[in-house]
Amino acid sequence: MTTTAIHKDYIVVAQNASGRNMHVPIYRLRGDKPGPTVYIQSSIHGAEVQGNVVIYQLLQQLKHLQICGEIILVPNCNPVGTNIKAGEYTLGRFDPVNGTNWNRGYYYNEAAVHDFAESIAADESVESIRERFKAYWAQAITDKLASPWGLGLAQQLNLKLQQLAVSADYVLDLHNGPVSTRHIYVPEYARESATLFNFPHCIFIPNVFAGALDEATFCPWWTLQDLLTSRFDKAYDLGVEAFTLEMGSQEVIQFAEGNVDARSILSYLNAKGALDNTDFQPASMERVGVYLRDYKTLFTQWGGMVEYLARPGQRISQGEPLARVLNIDQLDNDRGSFVVDAPCDLIPILHFPSASVLSGTQLYKVFTNYFSLTDDEKS
Missing domain, CATH: 3.40.630.10 (Zn peptidases)
Structure with missing residues (x-):
C-alpha cells in the first residue's frame, strides 16, 4: 500500500x-x-x-x-x-x-x-x-x-x-x-x-x-x-x-x-x-447554479419568535410559507402570529440560527432565478 x-x-x-x-x-x-x-x-x-x-x-x-x-x-x-x-x-x-x-x-x-x-x-x-x-x-x-x-x-x-x-x-x-x-x-x-x-x-x-x-x-x-x-x-x-x-x-x-x-x-x-x-x-x-446578484437576503421588518418552515435546499414557490412568527405583544388577539411567505420562487440556502429575531435580521439567504447545471453537463 x-x-x-x-x-x-x-x-x-x-x-x-x-x-x-x-x-x-x-x-x-x-x-x-x-x-x-x-x-x-x-x-x-x-x-x-x-x-x-x-x-x-x-x-x-x-x-x-x-x-x-x-x-x-x-x-x-x-x-x-x-x-x-x-x-x-x-x-x-x-x-x-x-x-x-x-x-x-x-x-x-x-x-x-x-x-x-x-x-x-x-x-x-x-x-x-x-x-x-x-x-x-x-x-x-x-x-x-x-x-x-x-x-x-x-x-x-x-x-x-x-x-x-x-x-x-x-x-x-x-x-x-x-x-x-x-x-x-x-x-x-x-x-x-x-x-x-x-x-x-x-x-x-x-x-x-x-x-x-x-x-x-x-x-x-x-x-x-x-x-x-x-x-x-x-x-x-x-x-x-x-x-x-x-x-x-x-x-x-x-x-x-x-x-x-x-x-x-x-x-x-x-x-x-x-x-x-x-x-x-x-x-x-442534480446541481443548481445562481449568479451572486440573484443570491438574495430576506431581512425582517419585524421582531419576534420564529419557526422556520422552509428547510435549506428545499424548493419553494412564490407565496408558500417560509416562516411563522410569534408576536409576544399580541398573544391575546389574531395578530399573535403571522406567516412570512416567499416573495418569489426560491431555494433557501441558509437561515438565522436562533428563534429569537430582531428587526433587520438576515432571516434567510436564498437562490432566485436559479438554473440547472445538470442540464449543462448533459448538453
Missing part, C-alpha cells in the same frame, strides 16, 4: 495578552511526481468547525494515495476565534478587539496587478509569468505584513495564512453557514470546475474583491489574465482557481459527512492532476 509522508510544522498566528504564542498546525504532503500546489484551510470563523473533520478525513485518505505536487492543509486556522465563547455558543466571526470579520483582511491591490502586467512581453511563456507573479505577489503580502504602523489582529492572521496560500494553484477555504445546506462559491471564469465537486448549490461570483480568501486568490490572477488578453489579443489561462466551500451548519461536526466532503474534494483534486492513479470522480447529482 502507498504511504505518503505527512510533514507537520507550526506557525505563530497571534499572541495573547500574556505574551504567549498561539500556534496553528500545517500538514504538508508532497508527491514524487510533479504537479500543482493545493492549499486548503478551515475554521477562519470560529464556529465553523466541520471543515476540520473534512481535513482529518482528507489526511486519512491522502496518506494512502499517490500525490502529484504538494497539498498543504491548515485546520483550525483561527484558534483565537475558536476560543471566543459566550455560554454555549462560539462567537468567533469577528475580531473582538477591532470588530473585523476574520475573513475580510486578505491582501489585494489591483494597481499592483496593472504594474506587473506592464513588465510582461508578448513572447513570455505562461509558466514564466506564473512564477514571476507568484514571487511578486508574495513580496507584496510580506511588505503589507511588515507595515511600520502595524495591523489589526484579523488582518495579521489573514496575511500570515495568505503567505501560505500564495504559491498555490488551487485554494479551498472551508466554511459553514448558520443553519445551512451545502453550497459553493465559484468564480465565473471557473464555471466548468463547479461540477467537479459534489455540491448541489453553486454561486457564481464576479471578479470583485470583498476581502475573502477566495477573492484574494483569484482576483489578481483573473485581472492579470484579462489585462494580458486585451493587450496581446490572445487568450491567457494562468491556471489558478479558488473556492469557498460551505459544508452545512456551524457549531457541529459530523465525521460521516466529513468523509462525503473529503471525497468531493478528492474528485476535484483528481481532475486537476493533484492525484495519480486514482478513480475519484464527481457524483452524478
